[in-house]
Amino acid sequence: MNKIIEKLPIPIVVGIAIICVSVWILKHKTLLKNKTFVLIVIIVIFGICAFYTTKLVWNYLEKTKEKPKTATINILNGEQIVIYRKPNEDEYNLKKAYSLVDEGEIKEALKLFEDYLKQHPDNWKVKSDVAYFNFREGLVEEAIILMNQVIDIIPSEAMPHYNLASMYYMIEQYDESLKLANKALELNKTSSRINRLFGLIFLKKLKPKKAIEKLKIAIDKLHTMSTVNKTLLAETLADLGQAYGMNGEHELSLSTYEEAEKNDSRIPRIYEGWATALYFNGDIKGAQEKINIAERLGHTVNPELKRRIKEQSEK
16 A cells, blocks of 8 residues: 555645545534644645645655766776766866866866776777876876777877877987888878878988988978968978088078968977078078077077087178
8 A cells, every 4th residue: 555655646646635534524513613623634635735745745755856876896806896987077077177277277287087998998089188288297108008008999090199199209219109100001091190200210220311202291291281271381490400500401402491381470489490401501690580580589509510600600
């Protein structure tokens, strides 16, 4: 009987109770003259209504309440320990972590990222970002470990191979960088960024001819894009200008720097490279002008280049 009552909608139960009480009272009209009895009846009816109204509200709140969910299972002393977390807690902490990055609070953000990745170890996008943030903070070893984990998750994607190659390039491990760049290029032969990275590695390894080959491919790929990234194009042209200069092709170097400036004149290293090409081409006055532009843009020019230009201008 109790189970049947529990399954009935609460308003129906309340209504039935009130009707039953009303019918009983009508059969005993003389009792209505007793004020005490009337008060008791009112209290009883009010109590029933209050009880079921409270139950109705409570049931509604229980249904809409977010229940905790299992986040992970650890093994401790041979026992399974289930850790419960509130729904969306991880997502909230993730958003907070990215906000902290925007505010420059990288170390605090990394703590939240670490906690998030414990619960979502296969989220390669976040893991890739965290690798970059670690690298930016000088935590190179941690960054490389994370990026290798990203490669393990998505081995057929070029992006993590390229990112890891870039990290090794930044810490001057050019052979390792070249190996990873080769793998990235196998997976994405049309990438301008990967071809440019090849060019940069060959410049560092003092192989200008190979650098020129790869940088020209990168520039061709950039030109074929529906929306050309002019800043990236200018940067790559500056790299090509440097490669031409290293290879002794100073006229080509000059024209390449000129083209780079047309695409983005805000890049100071264009002017330092341009000054170098002008210096070797015998145009000392022009070289000094480019040095001045680079410094106005906030660039610290190679002191040796400045010294040589100054010596030649004083002769």
